[in-house]
Amino acid sequence: MDDHEIADADGQVETTTNEEERRAHHAAALMLVRQYPDPVLRIAADPVGDVDGDVKRLVERMSEVMRQAHGVGLAAPQLGILRRILVYRVSSDGEIHSLINPELRERSEETESDTEGCLSLLGGDLQVPVERHVRIVVVALDADGNEVEIDAEGLEARVIQHEIDHLDGVLIVDRAAKDDRKTALRDLRLRA
Numbered sequence: 001m002d003d004h005e006i007a008d009a010d011g012q013v014e015t016t017t018n019e020e021e022r023r024a025h026h027a028a029a030l031m032l033v034r035q036y037p038d039p040v041l042r043i044a045a046d047p048v049g050d051v052d053g054d055v056k057r058l059v060e061r062m063s064e065v066m067r068q069a070h071g072v073g074l075a076a077p078q079l080g081i082l083r084r085i086l087v088y089r090v091s092s093d094g095e096i097h098s099l100i101n102p103e104l105r106e107r108s109e110e111t112e113s114d115t116e117g118c119l120s121l122l123g124g125d126l127q128v129p130v131e132r133h134v135r136i137v138v139v140a141l142d143a144d145g146n147e148v149e150i151d152a153e154g155l156e157a158r159v160i161q162h163e164i165d166h167l168d169g170v171l172i173v174d175r176a177a178k179d180d181r182k183t184a185l186r187d188l189r190l191r192a
Helices: 017-028 053-069 155-167 178-191
Strands: 006-007 012-015 074-075 085-088 095-109 111-116 128-133 135-141 148-154
Touching: 012 111, 053 074, 053 095, 053 148, 074 128, 074 155, 085 155, 095 148, 111 155, 128 155, 128 178, 135 155, 148 155
Parallel strands: none
Antiparallel strands: 006 012, 074 085, 085 095, 095 135, 111 128, 135 148
């Protein structure tokens, strides 16, 4: 048992974590995430020099915010920090990866359109179809300062491209087709 479970009189395990608590954690995490039209979301982030203790703490903080917000990716500018750092995971319970100063080295010619949300656009409630490369190769530093090369495809490639866009001041509405962009921007104006 973990600290979210209790045993009832018959020895049955009952989970005390409920949807209300989940929503509360989600809302608290989203309070830390910059929301459109915050100007910081449109500014390109600066490269990280040394991967030091401050950078490692930032990666940990970003990972925790992403986890609490139930996101699959988060870039430092979304927390108002203009540094080229992103964290991501491919599933809600998947391992969290960090990429510092990521560079796309290869992109497949094949692209695919799929719906994306963003924690900075109505907390992820706004969904927009976005065309992305199906496969990419990215080179970056990890949280320990080691160079890593990731050959990603599918959802992993999509998430990495989305977060790198944040590092460049680009949002999913910028990548959407004209009609989808107009609809999304109207929704943002009405609901933001």
